[in-house]
Amino acid sequence: MDGDRVGPAGIVLSASIARRYYLDGRSKVEIADEFGLSRFKVARLLDAARRSGLVRIEIRHEGGIDVDLSVRLRDRYGLQHAVVVDTPDDDDASLRGHLGRAAAGLLAEVVTPDDVLGLAWARAVSAMAEALPPLPGTPVVQLTGVLSLPGGPDTSVDVVRGVARASGGPAHVFYAPFTVPDAATAAALRRQPEVARAFAQLPHVTRAVAGVGLWAPGQSTLHDAVSEADRAALRDLGVVADVSGVFLAADGAPVRTELSERMIGIGADQLRQIPEVLVLPYGTAKAPAVRAALRSGLVGGIVTHTALAHAVLGD
Amino acid sequence: MDGDRVGPAGIVLSASIARRYYLDGRSKVEIADEFGLSRFKVARLLDAARRSGLVRIEIRHEGGIDVDLSVRLRDRYGLQHAVVVDTPDDDDASLRGHLGRAAAGLLAEVVTPDDVLGLAWARAVSAMAEALPPLPGTPVVQLTGVLSLPGGPDTSVDVVRGVARASGGPAHVFYAPFTVPDAATAAALRRQPEVARAFAQLPHVTRAVAGVGLWAPGQSTLHDAVSEADRAALRDLGVVADVSGVFLAADGAPVRTELSERMIGIGADQLRQIPEVLVLPYGTAKAPAVRAALRSGLVGGIVTHTALAHAVLGD
DNA sequence: CCTCCTGCTGCTCATCTGAGCACTGCGCGG
DNA sequence: CCGCGCAGTGCTCAGATGAGCAGCAGGAGG
Numbered sequence: 001m002d003g004d005r006v007g008p009a010g011i012v013l014s015a016s017i018a019r020r021y022y023l024d025g026r027s028k029v030e031i032a033d034e035f036g037l038s039r040f041k042v043a044r045l046l047d048a049a050r051r052s053g054l055v056r057i058e059i060r061h062e063g064g065i066d067v068d069l070s071v072r073l074r075d076r077y078g079l080q081h082a083v084v085v086d087t088p089d090d091d092d093a094s095l096r097g098h099l100g101r102a103a104a105g106l107l108a109e110v111v112t113p114d115d116v117l118g119l120a121w122a123r124a125v126s127a128m129a130e131a132l133p134p135l136p137g138t139p140v141v142q143l144t145g146v147l148s149l150p151g152g153p154d155t156s157v158d159v160v161r162g163v164a165r166a167s168g169g170p171a172h173v174f175y176a177p178f179t180v181p182d183a184a185t186a187a188a189l190r191r192q193p194e195v196a197r198a199f200a201q202l203p204h205v206t207r208a209v210a211g212v213g214l215w216a217p218g219q220s221t222l223h224d225a226v227s228e229a230d231r232a233a234l235r236d237l238g239v240v241a242d243v244s245g246v247f248l249a250a251d252g253a254p255v256r257t258e259l260s261e262r263m264i265g266i267g268a269d270q271l272r273q274i275p276e277v278l279v280l281p282y283g284t285a286k287a288p289a290v291r292a293a294l295r296s297g298l299v300g301g302i303v304t305h306t307a308l309a310h311a312v313l314g315d
Numbered sequence: 316m317d318g319d320r321v322g323p324a325g326i327v328l329s330a331s332i333a334r335r336y337y338l339d340g341r342s343k344v345e346i347a348d349e350f351g352l353s354r355f356k357v358a359r360l361l362d363a364a365r366r367s368g369l370v371r372i373e374i375r376h377e378g379g380i381d382v383d384l385s386v387r388l389r390d391r392y393g394l395q396h397a398v399v400v401d402t403p404d405d406d407d408a409s410l411r412g413h414l415g416r417a418a419a420g421l422l423a424e425v426v427t428p429d430d431v432l433g434l435a436w437a438r439a440v441s442a443m444a445e446a447l448p449p450l451p452g453t454p455v456v457q458l459t460g461v462l463s464l465p466g467g468p469d470t471s472v473d474v475v476r477g478v479a480r481a482s483g484g485p486a487h488v489f490y491a492p493f494t495v496p497d498a499a500t501a502a503a504l505r506r507q508p509e510v511a512r513a514f515a516q517l518p519h520v521t522r523a524v525a526g527v528g529l530w531a532p533g534q535s536t537l538h539d540a541v542s543e544a545d546r547a548a549l550r551d552l553g554v555v556a557d558v559s560g561v562f563l564a565a566d567g568a569p570v571r572t573e574l575s576e577r578m579i580g581i582g583a584d585q586l587r588q589i590p591e592v593l594v595l596p597y598g599t600a601k602a603p604a605v606r607a608a609l610r611s612g613l614v615g616g617i618v619t620h621t622a623l624a625h626a627v628l629g630d
Numbered sequence: 631c632c633t634c635c636t637g638c639t640g641c642t643c644a645t646c647t648g649a650g651c652a653c654t655g656c657g658c659g660g
Numbered sequence: 661c662c663g664c665g666c667a668g669t670g671c672t673c674a675g676a677t678g679a680g681c682a683g684c685a686g687g688a689g690g
Contacts, residue, residue, distance in 0.1 A: 007420045007423060007425075008396075008420050008421045008618075009398070009424045009425055010424065011376055011378075011380055012380070012382060012386060012389065012396065012398060015374050015376065015382035015385065015386050016386045016389065023372065023374070027647090027678095028646075028647070029647090038670060039647080039670095041668095041669075041670085043648075044668095054375070055372065055373075055374055056372070056373050057337045057371070057372050059337070059338070059370050060369070060371070061330065061369055062368070065323055065327070067326060067327060067369070070330065071327060071330050071334055074327065081324050081327065082327060083327060106323045106324050109325065110324055303323075342675085342676060343676070343677070344676065353639075353641095355641085355678095356640085358677075359638095359639095
């Protein structure tokens with residue numbers, strides 16, 4: 001720094017000019033005339049004022065969204081949308097509520113009548129569905145089978161139906177479990193007319209919403225629902241995350257597993273065809289899973305909360 | 316407001332664009348290309364972001380100067396210089412120290428070798444003199460006679476001599492009291508060669524420094540030094556302030572008094588001829604006196620502290 | 631069905647602005 | 661005494677920007 005030797009008069013002059021320029025919106029030419037300086041001098045003083053910190057510009061939002069983190073997350077991973085909700089680390093339920101409302105707002109904003117919406121099952125997706133305002137007749141497609149959660153709220157079918165009711169569009173649902181004991185059963189189920197009809201819609205889906213699971217106890221509904229053998233097998237294969245039943249390694253690469261053959265739901269290739277997949281992760285523990293999901297290139301949007309966003313960005 | 320119905324995506328987009336524009340310094344054209352928008356759209360989003368408070372620009376300074384107040388004071392009263400020192404309301408002595416240092420910095424910054432400096436007597440002027448760095452050979456002229464303050468530090472003569480020593484220029488001093496019992500004595504003193512020589516310098520003075528007294532007990536060294544009859548007489552004449560022995564009414568008009576005839580010092584007309592008179596008031600009580608001084612048109616610069624500046628501006 | 635109205639978009643053109651360059655005054659060392 | 665370097669200033673010119681205007685889509689009401 002070399003501009004430190006200006007005295008009080010210089011500082012006040014700079015501040016005065018900065019005020020005229022930045023707060024009163026006058027042009028540098030006008031300011032130059034007013035102060036009897038050349039416009040170049042004015043420009044240099046303004047530059048110096050910016051560099052010295054006399055003029056401080058900050059971008060922030062009162063209203064629950066940490067715009068700075070949102071933008072950084074978006075830029076870092078080349079996402080189409082990122083929304084970081086500024087919430088203290090509350091319990092998971094209230095976190096889901098906040099994320100759900102933000103995601104509902106985001107969806108309502110970006111969805112057009114030409115969109116086809118796909119929904120994976122996750123508790124945060126369920127929370128979003130509850131907060132969703134009326135959509136313009138968007139069709140809704142179920143992406144994953146039903147995971148029966150003891151005492152859980154809605155099933156994937158319920159959520160899809162609910163959103164379709166809010167949108168006024170058709171609901172493409174099917175009643176089938178998410179996982180079955182063997183591949184043959186899964187294949188047979190996929191051939192069922194109802195299931196096949198829903199799957200036939202997958203190429204038309206333009207926006208999907210899913211959760212993100214970390215392949216660890218208590219961090220993924222799917223993880224907790226399968227057998228210990230499956231858990232270990234996937235762990236050994238390097239599975240870190242699951243997104244709508246698609247398994248991902250730490251570097252984001254989809255991992256083909258034997259379990260995948262026994263599941264009724266969207267596959268990695270079909271997921272990749274969807275123009276924008278929105279994920280709704282929460283809880284700082286999931287940071288590795290979120291990084292994997294964002295690196296995978298499958299994900300186009302994220303709604304999350306401050307602490308997890310910080311953890312993902314590594315600061 | 317009508318821009319309230321934008322959702323999270325719009326906010327994040329605006330924030331992203333604002334970041335690129337204001338923090339990364341990209342042009343609107345570049346941003347438009349990057350986001351696939353027209354430059355007009357970018358400009359409108361930036362305008363909206365400014366208006367909605369998403370982008371906040373503030374001008375402030377770490378280092379003891381409240382630039383915002385300084386600029387407002389300067390603009391309000393059309394001053395050449397205003398410096399508001401950001402100090403908590405301390406005791407008068409520490410306040411004088413802060414003001415003195417700031418004034419010394421200001422003076423050092425604006426004084427040129429062609430200037431001739433005039434000094435009135437005030438404790439803040441004395442404090443300034445102590446903090447003054449070497450000046451480039453500037454002559455120094457004594458503006459007021461000596462007010463013997465019991466236990467006080469320097470007299471006006473001492474201050475002028477001290478500053479002249481720091482500047483390396485000539486000191487134009489005279490030994491005479493500030494007030495005398497009758498007009499004839501004052502006239503006789505003014506005719507003394509030493510006094511006349513100093514007074515002859517007055518038309519050449521280009522910058523003067525003075526305090527501001529409020530015509531009330533304890534708020535003006537001069538007030539406290541004269542007789543009760545004089546105090547009352549001036550009070551009845553509507554005198555509110557004294558600046559270098561020049562008396563002012565609340566509206567800033569100089570008040571001609573009988574006491575003026577009995578004083579050895581610069582007069583209102585001579586004071587007005589000085590291109591920039593810098594005053595150094597402190598203590599919120601003096602707000603009315605400062606307003607009078609600033610309205611008078613005699614004063615071209617002020618160095619003061621936050622509380623008094625607020626009081627003067629009426630907020 | 632048409633028409634008006636409103637809000638939003640992108641255009642034109644005059645003005646503003648930034649990057650780079652040339653000039654000037656000053657201090658320093660030959 | 662002169663030449664040199666350096667910091668600070670203002671100029672040129674191309675590119676960026678703002679103000680105002682015209683076009684267009686969508687909704688309300690006849």
